[in-house]
Amino acid sequence: MDSPPHDEARSVKLYYVVGEFYDWVTDPRALERIFHWGRSTVAKRLIRRTGQSHFALDIGCGTGLITRYIRSSRIVGIDINRWNLDRAKKRISDADFVQCDVEHLPLRNGLADFVVCTEVVEHLYRPARALGEIARVMRASSIFIGSVPSSNPLWRFRNVLSVTHPQSEPFHNNFSKPQLKGLLSSFFADTNLFYENLLMNLFFIARGPASNRSVA
DSSP, X not given: OOSOOHHHHHHHHHXXXXXXXXXXXXXXXXXXXXXXXXXXXXXXXXXXXXXXXXEEEEEXXXXXXXXXXXXXXXXXXXXXXXXXXXXXXXXXXXXXXXXXXXXXXXXXXXXXXXXXXXXXXXXOSXXXXXXXXXXXXXXXXXXXXXXXXXOOGGGGGHHHHOXXXXXXXXXXXXXXXXHHHHHXXXXXXXXXEEEETTTXXXXXXXXXXXXXXXXX
């Protein structure tokens, strides 16, 4: 997964830069709306459990579905898509938003004490490279929470059950617990994984970075 053909990896990333126009707050309908409500509810619960932070990052913030629940002295939402960021900024005026690639974060080492990354890793051809960057910008005592689609067979019926998600989306990887645990443990400490949302989401809470983390 971390060594895709260059052209294919580039075309996938290009889609998320200029081809995605989907507001996760307002666009979902029917079952898709229930799904996003469910995952945002779990994320909100985890955010409240961690309490107030000093510098929080929402990686792949989209249009602010999860960003609006973060409690921090400084909040920075990061996304590769300008259209998403424009809508997130209108929705959350007290946060800052930066357009960049998660594989190349324009942030100094050890900056954030809280990081959120929900439903992002599954879209990445090089997830280890992105997670390495996230670990780099986190403090040693920081908290990292997020989610990915699980390997639940229900995902096979996504195109049938959902009438609103972008059908042109080029890439979507599903994770089993061992797969995600192995990936996260290379960079973060005390990784805890659990299923939510009819077992369709695999959520995680971790501390980072791990002292023996890998170099992506």
